[in-house]
Amino acid sequence: MMKDSINLTGSICRKALVLWCLMAACAMSGYAQRKQAPLPPGLDAYVEKVLKVFHVPGLSIAVVKDGQVVLAKGYGVRKTGSGLPVDEHTLFPIASNSKAFTATALGILAERGKLRWDDPVIDHLPWFRLSDPYVTRELTIKDLLVHNSGLAPYAGDLLQFPVTTFTRREIAEKIRHLPLVNSFRSAYAYDNVLYLVAGEVIKAVSGLDWEDFIRQEILTPVGMRETLHRFSLFQQQANAAASHIPDSKGNISVLETFFEEGMSDKSNPAGGIVSNAADMARWMQVQLDSGKTASGKPLFTPATASLLWQGVNPMPELNVPAWIAPARTSLNSYALGFRVYMNRGTKVVTHGGKLDGFVSCVMMFPEINLGITVLTNQESGNAYNAIIQHLADYYLKTAPFDWIAGYRKQEDAKFARFSQLEQQALGVRDSNSRPALPLEKYCGTYRDPWYGDVTINMKDGNLLMKFSHTPVFYGKLEHWQYETFIVRWDHREVRGDAFVTFSLTPEGKIDAVKMKAVSPLTDVSLDFHDLDLKPVNKN
Known part of the structure; x- marks a missing residue:
């Protein structure tokens, strides 16, 4: 009886165990079905549509989510008519996205006690001057990065773009002749020349040229082995994207003389890094993980990570039209080599980059541990925005929006405005007039x-x-x-x-x-x- 009772009980237990396992399996299956896929469905087709609609020959995308690289991939071709595909290793200039590397380098040096963010620049570069003695005396290391010096927007860029004969030090010394058009720390006006000065500070306190410091102290530890720290190396690369430029009607052509007029190494601290999707994914991983590299060794501390993303200089609110309404932002400000703002209830850390025939964007959403980089070989910021916003909708779980249609309308409005302005500039002329002098x-x-x-x-x-x-x-x-x-x-x-x-x-x-x-x-x-x-x- 005892034996039979034990057998019956065991049978019942075995059946219960099987039933429990089946229920657990069903539950896990349902969970798996409910769990978000790593990428939006149909992403490849979406990107191909963006290429076609915005006339972009090629681009590459990196997506990092929860510390993992979920996408590093190329689309389209490196050069129109070449048939050579873009892949995750294809190199693109990241232009002003280089500014975040310069800011990070200064953060590393601050952690090592080589400088303090509030140090006057002239403490490290005694020869440096601005046109106003007060601003010269008060301008700090942090001020070099946040576009609040009082200089006019893009002031002095002719000293470096297109390629000039000036050295980086000569450009930095010539800043003293540029007038200040705003009061010190009173307005936002984007500049490149003060990032060159930041590069000279890095050299002064580390003993290394900016390029060598970036390679040795950032690119190598992060594992960005294919990224170029000198723009002059770009022309020698086999797997490289070519420059494509639009005319006033949006027609695209190859800029064959890109390397004659683009930029030189003197501008590297402001915009000289060349990278690809694979390496930019690693860069975003480190940024999103508060400075921790894949080896576990920190590149910088969480305190520095927080400082890099802390808004310093308020920026004007952008007028966003109804056809891209969900892209509206608030609390815009410039941090240290990054822009920060709020969009759809979440913080965004971002920057863009433009060089003749290339635009790029890095956009990170720290609250959901998401980073997106898009590198393109055409000057359509609307193209990369259509991709980034589509990805952001998916990960933020917001309502889908037709970003391609919205940004195409934005693109059309841009070229219509350009055409109108050109006509206005050239439309009023007294063709019968003559010069007053021989x-x-x-x-x-x-x-x-x-x-x-x-x-x-x-x-x-x-x-x-x-x-x-x-x-x-x-x-x-x-x-x-x-x-x-x-x-x-x-x-x-x-x-x-x-x-x-x-x-x-x-x-x-x-x-x-x-x-x-x-x-x-x-x-x-x-x-x-x-x-x-x-x-x-x-x-």
Whole structure:
């Protein structure tokens, strides 16, 4: 009886165990079905549609979620007509996304006691000056990174873009001649030149050039083995994306002379790093994990991580149209090499980058441990935004939105605006007017305090303008109206033809020359409008 009772009980227990296992399996299956997939369904098809709609030849994407790389992949081609595919190792300039590396380098040096964020810059660079003695004395290491010095937007970029003969130190020294147009720490005005100064600070306190410090202290520990720390190395790479530029109607062409006019190593601290999806995934992993590298060794401490992402300088609110309404942001500010804001109830840490024919974006959502990088070989920020926002919808679990349609409308509005502005600039002209002076009277050397010399000479009956430190700035002056000419650069891919207007004294001698880009498509770094050219020897 006891034996039979034991057998019956055992049978019942075995059946119960089987039933429990089946129920558990069903529950786990249901959980697996409910668990979010690592990537949005149909992502590849979505990206291919973005390439087509925005006329982007190729791009690469890195997605990091909860510490894991869930995507590092290329789409499209490196160069139109080449048939060479973009993959996760294809190199793209990340341009101003390099600024976060410069800020991180300063954070590492601060942790080592080599500097403090509130140190005056002149404590480390005694030769450095701004045009205002007070600002020179008070400008700190942190101020170099947050665009609040009082300089005009993109001030002094002609010292480095396109390629010039100036060294990084020479550019930093010339900043003293740039006027301050805002009160110190009162406004946001994006600049590149002070990041070059930050590079000089890194050299002064570490004993290493910016490039060597970035490679040795950041790229190597993070495992970014394919990332280039010198822009000059980019041209030598086999697996590299090519530059593609749009015209005023959005038609795309290859910028064949990219390396002649793009940039040189002098600008590396502001925008010289070249990377790919695989390596940018590693960079985001370290940033999202408060400085911890894959080896477990910290690149920097959580305290520095928090500081890098802490807003310092408030930024203007952007006017976001209804067709991309969910992209509206609030509490915009510039941190240390990053922009930070709130979007759809969550904090966003981001930055963009642009160089002729390339745009990129790094966007991180710390509260959900998500990082997204998109690198492209065309100048459509709307293309990368359509991808990033689509991914953000999925991970934030917000309602789907037609970002492709919204950003396509944004793109169309941009080119329509450009076309209208071009027509306005060129549409009002007195074609019967003539220059007040004989052409030879416009010849001579003209000098700007921060750039240097620009010469105008006669050849075969034409006026020719030449910038002494920028080889690609050489071209013919065509009379437009009155005392205004247009300089047409011989190097047609520069995309920077400019009005050149002469001011005369009551005696009919040239007193000054001002310049202004003709097209709204002209890159903002071609800051001709900031030049204040005076004749060296008056006629």
